[in-house]
Amino acid sequence: MRRASAMNLAAGLVILFAGLMSGCGYNDLQGVDEDTKAAWSEVINQYQRRADLIPNLVATVKGYAEHEKETLEGVVQARAQATGIQVTPETLKDPAAFEQFQKAQAGLTTALGRLIAVAENYPNLKADQSFRDLQSQLEGTENRITVARKRYIDRVAEYNKMVRFFPTNLTAKFLLHMEEKPNFTVADEKAVAKPPEVKFN
Template sequence: MSMIVARMVLVSLLLTGMLTSSGCGYNDLQGLDEDTKAAWSEVINQYQRRADLIPNLVNTVKGYAAHERETLESVVQARARATNVQITPEFLKDEAAFKKFQEAQQGLSGALGRLLALAEQYPNLKADQGFRDLQSQLEGTENRITVARKRYIEKVAEFNKMVRYFPTNLTAKFLLHLDEKANFTVADEKAVAKPPEVKF
Protein backbone atom coordinates (compact mmCIF):
# COMPACT_ATOMS: atom_id res chain seq x y z
CA MET A 1 0.00 0.00 0.00
CA SER A 2 2.81 2.39 0.88
CA MET A 3 4.40 1.67 -2.52
CA ILE A 4 1.26 2.91 -4.32
CA VAL A 5 1.18 6.05 -2.16
CA ALA A 6 4.86 6.65 -2.85
CA ARG A 7 4.27 6.37 -6.61
CA MET A 8 1.32 8.76 -6.44
CA VAL A 9 3.43 11.27 -4.50
CA LEU A 10 6.26 10.89 -7.02
CA VAL A 11 3.89 11.41 -9.98
CA SER A 12 2.36 14.45 -8.23
CA LEU A 13 5.81 15.92 -7.62
CA LEU A 14 6.82 15.30 -11.22
CA LEU A 15 3.67 16.95 -12.54
CA THR A 16 4.07 19.88 -10.18
CA GLY A 17 7.70 20.21 -11.21
CA MET A 18 6.77 20.13 -14.87
CA LEU A 19 4.08 22.76 -14.43
CA THR A 20 6.29 25.09 -12.42
CA SER A 21 9.33 24.74 -14.65
CA SER A 22 9.64 27.16 -17.51
CA GLY A 23 10.31 24.35 -19.98
CA CYS A 24 7.02 22.51 -19.59
CA GLY A 25 5.46 24.45 -22.46
CA TYR A 26 1.92 24.37 -21.08
CA ASN A 27 1.06 27.93 -22.13
CA ASP A 28 3.03 27.68 -25.36
CA LEU A 29 1.15 24.54 -26.36
CA GLN A 30 -2.19 26.13 -25.51
CA GLY A 31 -1.26 29.22 -27.53
CA LEU A 32 -0.12 27.21 -30.54
CA ASP A 33 -3.26 25.08 -30.39
CA GLU A 34 -5.34 28.26 -30.59
CA ASP A 35 -3.12 29.63 -33.38
CA THR A 36 -3.66 26.52 -35.49
CA LYS A 37 -7.42 26.72 -34.92
CA ALA A 38 -7.44 30.39 -35.95
CA ALA A 39 -5.32 29.66 -39.03
CA TRP A 40 -7.68 26.82 -39.98
CA SER A 41 -10.67 29.13 -39.54
CA GLU A 42 -9.12 31.50 -42.06
CA VAL A 43 -8.68 28.63 -44.55
CA ILE A 44 -12.38 27.75 -44.12
CA ASN A 45 -13.31 31.42 -44.43
CA GLN A 46 -11.57 31.67 -47.81
CA TYR A 47 -13.05 28.40 -49.06
CA GLN A 48 -16.48 29.73 -48.09
CA ARG A 49 -15.78 32.98 -49.96
CA ARG A 50 -14.99 30.93 -53.06
CA ALA A 51 -18.14 28.83 -52.62
CA ASP A 52 -20.21 32.02 -52.32
CA LEU A 53 -18.85 33.37 -55.61
CA ILE A 54 -19.62 30.21 -57.60
CA PRO A 55 -23.42 30.59 -58.02
CA ASN A 56 -22.96 34.07 -59.51
CA LEU A 57 -20.24 32.81 -61.83
CA VAL A 58 -22.35 29.83 -62.96
CA ASN A 59 -25.36 32.08 -63.61
CA THR A 60 -23.27 34.50 -65.66
CA VAL A 61 -21.82 31.67 -67.77
CA LYS A 62 -25.31 30.16 -68.19
CA GLY A 63 -26.45 33.27 -70.00
CA TYR A 64 -23.79 32.81 -72.66
CA ALA A 65 -23.21 29.06 -72.70
CA ALA A 66 -26.51 27.45 -71.75
CA HIS A 67 -25.80 24.36 -73.85
CA GLU A 68 -22.64 23.63 -71.77
CA ARG A 69 -24.89 22.05 -69.18
CA GLU A 70 -22.51 19.25 -68.20
CA THR A 71 -19.70 21.64 -67.23
CA LEU A 72 -22.07 23.91 -65.32
CA GLU A 73 -23.62 21.00 -63.43
CA SER A 74 -20.21 19.59 -62.52
CA VAL A 75 -19.29 22.92 -60.90
CA VAL A 76 -22.56 23.04 -58.97
CA GLN A 77 -22.12 19.43 -57.80
CA ALA A 78 -18.48 19.99 -56.83
CA ARG A 79 -19.53 23.06 -54.82
CA ALA A 80 -22.22 21.01 -53.06
CA ARG A 81 -19.68 18.31 -52.14
CA ALA A 82 -17.16 20.88 -50.92
CA THR A 83 -19.67 22.74 -48.73
CA ASN A 84 -21.30 19.54 -47.46
CA VAL A 85 -18.32 18.50 -45.30
CA GLN A 86 -19.13 19.30 -41.67
CA ILE A 87 -16.32 21.15 -39.89
CA THR A 88 -16.11 20.73 -36.12
CA PRO A 89 -13.23 21.33 -33.66
CA GLU A 90 -12.55 17.58 -33.69
CA PHE A 91 -12.25 17.69 -37.49
CA LEU A 92 -8.54 18.61 -37.34
CA LYS A 93 -7.82 15.45 -35.36
CA ASP A 94 -9.50 13.15 -37.89
CA GLU A 95 -7.08 12.50 -40.77
CA ALA A 96 -9.68 10.66 -42.87
CA ALA A 97 -12.18 13.53 -42.61
CA PHE A 98 -9.41 16.04 -43.31
CA LYS A 99 -8.43 14.10 -46.44
CA LYS A 100 -12.06 13.93 -47.58
CA PHE A 101 -12.34 17.70 -47.16
CA GLN A 102 -9.15 18.24 -49.17
CA GLU A 103 -10.41 16.01 -51.97
CA ALA A 104 -13.72 17.89 -52.13
CA GLN A 105 -11.90 21.23 -52.34
CA GLN A 106 -9.55 19.88 -55.04
CA GLY A 107 -12.57 18.62 -56.98
CA LEU A 108 -14.11 22.07 -56.81
CA SER A 109 -10.86 23.67 -57.98
CA GLY A 110 -10.78 21.32 -60.98
CA ALA A 111 -14.41 22.01 -61.88
CA LEU A 112 -13.81 25.76 -61.65
CA GLY A 113 -10.77 25.42 -63.89
CA ARG A 114 -12.91 23.69 -66.54
CA LEU A 115 -15.56 26.40 -66.22
CA LEU A 116 -13.03 29.20 -66.70
CA ALA A 117 -11.46 27.36 -69.64
CA LEU A 118 -14.94 27.16 -71.16
CA ALA A 119 -15.06 30.96 -71.21
CA GLU A 120 -12.26 30.95 -73.79
CA GLN A 121 -14.76 29.54 -76.32
CA TYR A 122 -17.17 32.46 -75.84
CA PRO A 123 -15.73 35.88 -76.75
CA ASN A 124 -18.89 37.67 -75.59
CA LEU A 125 -18.66 36.00 -72.20
CA LYS A 126 -14.99 36.94 -71.85
CA ALA A 127 -15.93 40.53 -72.67
CA ASP A 128 -18.78 40.65 -70.13
CA GLN A 129 -17.83 42.99 -67.26
CA GLY A 130 -19.74 40.94 -64.69
CA PHE A 131 -17.88 37.78 -65.71
CA ARG A 132 -14.52 39.55 -65.64
CA ASP A 133 -15.27 40.94 -62.16
CA LEU A 134 -16.28 37.52 -60.87
CA GLN A 135 -13.25 35.90 -62.46
CA SER A 136 -11.00 38.52 -60.84
CA GLN A 137 -12.63 37.98 -57.44
CA LEU A 138 -12.25 34.23 -57.84
CA GLU A 139 -8.57 34.56 -58.74
CA GLY A 140 -8.05 36.82 -55.72
CA THR A 141 -9.82 34.29 -53.52
CA GLU A 142 -7.66 31.46 -54.84
CA ASN A 143 -4.61 33.54 -53.87
CA ARG A 144 -6.09 34.14 -50.41
CA ILE A 145 -6.71 30.39 -50.05
CA THR A 146 -3.06 29.73 -50.90
CA VAL A 147 -1.87 32.26 -48.32
CA ALA A 148 -4.27 30.96 -45.65
CA ARG A 149 -3.20 27.36 -46.30
CA LYS A 150 0.48 28.39 -46.08
CA ARG A 151 -0.12 30.08 -42.71
CA TYR A 152 -2.00 27.04 -41.46
CA ILE A 153 0.82 24.73 -42.60
CA GLU A 154 3.35 26.90 -40.74
CA LYS A 155 1.27 26.94 -37.54
CA VAL A 156 0.73 23.18 -37.67
CA ALA A 157 4.47 22.61 -38.15
CA GLU A 158 5.20 24.82 -35.14
CA PHE A 159 2.54 23.07 -33.05
CA ASN A 160 3.65 19.58 -34.09
CA LYS A 161 7.27 20.38 -33.15
CA MET A 162 6.17 21.44 -29.67
CA VAL A 163 4.12 18.27 -29.31
CA ARG A 164 7.13 16.14 -30.28
CA TYR A 165 10.05 17.99 -28.60
CA PHE A 166 11.19 17.13 -25.09
CA PRO A 167 10.10 18.20 -22.43
CA THR A 168 6.99 19.80 -23.93
CA ASN A 169 6.00 16.42 -25.38
CA LEU A 170 5.38 15.23 -21.81
CA THR A 171 3.05 18.14 -21.14
CA ALA A 172 1.31 17.61 -24.48
CA LYS A 173 0.85 13.88 -24.02
CA PHE A 174 0.17 13.41 -20.33
CA LEU A 175 -1.31 16.70 -19.21
CA LEU A 176 -3.11 18.10 -22.25
CA HIS A 177 -3.63 14.89 -24.26
CA LEU A 178 -2.57 16.67 -27.46
CA ASP A 179 -1.49 14.83 -30.59
CA GLU A 180 0.05 16.08 -33.81
CA LYS A 181 -2.38 17.83 -36.16
CA ALA A 182 -3.02 16.78 -39.75
CA ASN A 183 -1.65 19.00 -42.47
CA PHE A 184 -2.40 19.58 -46.13
CA THR A 185 -1.05 16.98 -48.51
CA VAL A 186 -1.08 16.43 -52.22
CA ALA A 187 -3.08 13.45 -53.45
CA ASP A 188 -0.64 12.56 -56.23
CA GLU A 189 2.86 13.90 -55.55
CA LYS A 190 4.28 12.41 -58.76
CA ALA A 191 1.71 14.25 -60.90
CA VAL A 192 2.46 17.54 -59.16
CA ALA A 193 6.23 17.09 -59.52
CA LYS A 194 5.91 16.56 -63.29
CA PRO A 195 6.23 19.83 -65.25
CA PRO A 196 3.08 20.84 -67.12
CA GLU A 197 2.95 20.15 -70.84
CA VAL A 198 2.61 23.31 -72.90
CA LYS A 199 1.30 23.05 -76.46
CA PHE A 200 1.02 25.86 -78.98
Protein backbone atom coordinates in the same frame (compact mmCIF):
# COMPACT_ATOMS: atom_id res chain seq x y z
CA MET B 1 8.25 24.41 14.65
CA ARG B 2 6.49 21.63 12.80
CA ARG B 3 3.97 24.09 11.39
CA ALA B 4 6.74 26.37 10.06
CA SER B 5 8.49 23.33 8.60
CA ALA B 6 5.27 22.18 6.90
CA MET B 7 4.68 25.67 5.51
CA ASN B 8 8.24 25.79 4.18
CA LEU B 9 7.77 22.38 2.59
CA ALA B 10 4.46 23.48 1.00
CA ALA B 11 6.03 26.72 -0.27
CA GLY B 12 8.96 24.74 -1.65
CA LEU B 13 6.60 22.34 -3.46
CA VAL B 14 4.64 25.26 -4.94
CA ILE B 15 7.87 26.86 -6.21
CA LEU B 16 9.08 23.51 -7.57
CA PHE B 17 5.72 22.88 -9.28
CA ALA B 18 5.70 26.40 -10.76
CA GLY B 19 9.23 25.88 -12.04
CA LEU B 20 8.31 22.56 -13.61
CA MET B 21 5.19 24.03 -15.23
CA SER B 22 7.12 26.93 -16.73
CA GLY B 23 9.56 24.51 -18.35
CA CYS B 24 6.94 22.05 -19.56
CA GLY B 25 5.60 24.27 -22.33
CA TYR B 26 1.99 24.26 -21.12
CA ASN B 27 1.32 27.87 -22.09
CA ASP B 28 3.34 27.59 -25.30
CA LEU B 29 1.33 24.54 -26.35
CA GLN B 30 -1.94 26.32 -25.61
CA GLY B 31 -0.77 29.36 -27.59
CA VAL B 32 0.34 27.40 -30.63
CA ASP B 33 -2.92 25.41 -30.55
CA GLU B 34 -4.91 28.65 -30.65
CA ASP B 35 -2.71 29.96 -33.50
CA THR B 36 -3.43 26.78 -35.45
CA LYS B 37 -7.17 27.10 -34.90
CA ALA B 38 -7.10 30.75 -36.00
CA ALA B 39 -5.14 29.87 -39.16
CA TRP B 40 -7.62 27.07 -39.91
CA SER B 41 -10.55 29.48 -39.48
CA GLU B 42 -9.00 31.74 -42.10
CA VAL B 43 -8.67 28.80 -44.53
CA ILE B 44 -12.36 27.97 -44.01
CA ASN B 45 -13.29 31.64 -44.38
CA GLN B 46 -11.58 31.85 -47.78
CA TYR B 47 -13.08 28.58 -49.00
CA GLN B 48 -16.51 29.90 -47.99
CA ARG B 49 -15.84 33.14 -49.86
CA ARG B 50 -15.09 31.10 -52.98
CA ALA B 51 -18.24 29.00 -52.51
CA ASP B 52 -20.32 32.19 -52.20
CA LEU B 53 -19.03 33.49 -55.55
CA ILE B 54 -19.88 30.32 -57.48
CA PRO B 55 -23.69 30.69 -57.86
CA ASN B 56 -23.28 34.11 -59.50
CA LEU B 57 -20.49 32.82 -61.72
CA VAL B 58 -22.55 29.81 -62.83
CA ALA B 59 -25.59 32.02 -63.50
CA THR B 60 -23.51 34.41 -65.62
CA VAL B 61 -21.94 31.60 -67.67
CA LYS B 62 -25.34 29.93 -68.06
CA GLY B 63 -26.67 33.08 -69.72
CA TYR B 64 -24.10 32.77 -72.51
CA ALA B 65 -23.30 29.07 -72.60
CA GLU B 66 -26.42 27.20 -71.56
CA HIS B 67 -25.55 24.16 -73.65
CA GLU B 68 -22.42 23.65 -71.48
CA LYS B 69 -24.81 21.92 -69.09
CA GLU B 70 -22.40 19.18 -68.03
CA THR B 71 -19.69 21.66 -67.00
CA LEU B 72 -22.17 23.87 -65.13
CA GLU B 73 -23.68 20.90 -63.30
CA GLY B 74 -20.20 19.68 -62.43
CA VAL B 75 -19.41 22.98 -60.72
CA VAL B 76 -22.71 23.01 -58.84
CA GLN B 77 -22.20 19.41 -57.71
CA ALA B 78 -18.58 20.03 -56.66
CA ARG B 79 -19.68 23.09 -54.67
CA ALA B 80 -22.40 21.05 -52.95
CA GLN B 81 -19.86 18.38 -51.98
CA ALA B 82 -17.34 20.93 -50.73
CA THR B 83 -19.86 22.90 -48.65
CA GLY B 84 -21.66 19.75 -47.51
CA ILE B 85 -18.74 18.61 -45.36
CA GLN B 86 -19.23 19.72 -41.79
CA VAL B 87 -15.93 21.19 -40.60
CA THR B 88 -15.44 21.28 -36.85
CA PRO B 89 -12.37 21.56 -34.61
CA GLU B 90 -12.49 17.75 -34.50
CA THR B 91 -11.71 17.71 -38.25
CA LEU B 92 -8.20 18.90 -37.37
CA LYS B 93 -7.70 15.82 -35.21
CA ASP B 94 -9.03 13.33 -37.75
CA PRO B 95 -6.70 12.71 -40.73
CA ALA B 96 -9.43 10.88 -42.69
CA ALA B 97 -11.96 13.72 -42.28
CA PHE B 98 -9.26 16.26 -43.12
CA GLU B 99 -8.38 14.33 -46.29
CA GLN B 100 -12.06 14.15 -47.28
CA PHE B 101 -12.36 17.92 -46.87
CA GLN B 102 -9.17 18.48 -48.88
CA LYS B 103 -10.39 16.21 -51.72
CA ALA B 104 -13.74 18.00 -51.89
CA GLN B 105 -12.03 21.40 -52.15
CA ALA B 106 -9.63 20.07 -54.80
CA GLY B 107 -12.62 18.74 -56.76
CA LEU B 108 -14.21 22.19 -56.66
CA THR B 109 -10.96 23.80 -57.83
CA THR B 110 -10.85 21.41 -60.80
CA ALA B 111 -14.51 22.03 -61.70
CA LEU B 112 -13.97 25.80 -61.57
CA GLY B 113 -10.95 25.44 -63.83
CA ARG B 114 -13.14 23.69 -66.41
CA LEU B 115 -15.78 26.41 -66.12
CA ILE B 116 -13.24 29.18 -66.71
CA ALA B 117 -11.84 27.24 -69.68
CA VAL B 118 -15.35 27.10 -71.18
CA ALA B 119 -15.42 30.90 -71.19
CA GLU B 120 -12.56 30.91 -73.70
CA ASN B 121 -15.01 29.57 -76.31
CA TYR B 122 -17.46 32.45 -75.81
CA PRO B 123 -16.10 35.89 -76.71
CA ASN B 124 -19.32 37.61 -75.56
CA LEU B 125 -19.05 35.93 -72.16
CA LYS B 126 -15.39 36.92 -71.83
CA ALA B 127 -16.37 40.51 -72.63
CA ASP B 128 -19.20 40.57 -70.07
CA GLN B 129 -18.28 42.96 -67.24
CA SER B 130 -19.99 40.96 -64.50
CA PHE B 131 -18.19 37.79 -65.63
CA ARG B 132 -14.85 39.60 -65.64
CA ASP B 133 -15.56 40.99 -62.16
CA LEU B 134 -16.51 37.55 -60.84
CA GLN B 135 -13.47 35.99 -62.47
CA SER B 136 -11.25 38.63 -60.89
CA GLN B 137 -12.83 38.07 -57.47
CA LEU B 138 -12.41 34.32 -57.88
CA GLU B 139 -8.73 34.70 -58.81
CA GLY B 140 -8.21 36.95 -55.78
CA THR B 141 -9.93 34.40 -53.57
CA GLU B 142 -7.76 31.58 -54.93
CA ASN B 143 -4.70 33.68 -54.02
CA ARG B 144 -6.11 34.26 -50.53
CA ILE B 145 -6.73 30.52 -50.17
CA THR B 146 -3.10 29.85 -51.08
CA VAL B 147 -1.87 32.37 -48.49
CA ALA B 148 -4.26 31.05 -45.81
CA ARG B 149 -3.20 27.45 -46.46
CA LYS B 150 0.48 28.45 -46.23
CA ARG B 151 -0.14 30.11 -42.86
CA TYR B 152 -2.00 27.05 -41.65
CA ILE B 153 0.77 24.73 -42.86
CA ASP B 154 3.33 26.82 -40.94
CA ARG B 155 1.23 26.85 -37.75
CA VAL B 156 0.62 23.10 -37.91
CA ALA B 157 4.33 22.46 -38.40
CA GLU B 158 5.08 24.54 -35.30
CA TYR B 159 2.31 22.82 -33.33
CA ASN B 160 3.37 19.31 -34.40
CA LYS B 161 6.98 20.01 -33.42
CA MET B 162 5.92 21.06 -29.93
CA VAL B 163 3.69 17.98 -29.60
CA ARG B 164 6.58 15.71 -30.65
CA PHE B 165 9.69 17.36 -29.14
CA PHE B 166 10.88 16.69 -25.59
CA PRO B 167 9.96 17.94 -22.95
CA THR B 168 6.80 19.59 -24.31
CA ASN B 169 5.69 16.24 -25.74
CA LEU B 170 5.17 14.99 -22.17
CA THR B 171 2.86 17.89 -21.35
CA ALA B 172 1.08 17.51 -24.70
CA LYS B 173 0.54 13.79 -24.30
CA PHE B 174 -0.11 13.26 -20.59
CA LEU B 175 -1.51 16.57 -19.40
CA LEU B 176 -3.30 18.05 -22.43
CA HIS B 177 -3.91 14.88 -24.50
CA MET B 178 -2.77 16.66 -27.67
CA GLU B 179 -1.82 14.77 -30.81
CA GLU B 180 -0.33 15.81 -34.13
CA LYS B 181 -2.68 17.56 -36.54
CA PRO B 182 -2.96 16.61 -40.22
CA ASN B 183 -1.68 19.06 -42.78
CA PHE B 184 -2.42 19.84 -46.42
CA THR B 185 -0.77 17.46 -48.84
CA VAL B 186 -0.43 17.07 -52.57
CA ALA B 187 -2.78 14.42 -53.95
CA ASP B 188 -0.21 12.95 -56.35
CA GLU B 189 3.35 13.73 -55.26
CA LYS B 190 4.88 11.70 -58.11
CA ALA B 191 2.98 13.71 -60.72
CA VAL B 192 4.07 16.99 -59.12
CA ALA B 193 7.71 15.87 -58.96
CA LYS B 194 7.70 14.85 -62.64
CA PRO B 195 9.07 17.61 -64.91
CA PRO B 196 6.46 18.99 -67.32
CA GLU B 197 6.53 17.76 -70.89
CA VAL B 198 7.09 20.58 -73.33
CA LYS B 199 6.22 20.05 -76.98
CA PHE B 200 6.96 22.45 -79.80
CA ASN B 201 4.77 22.06 -82.87
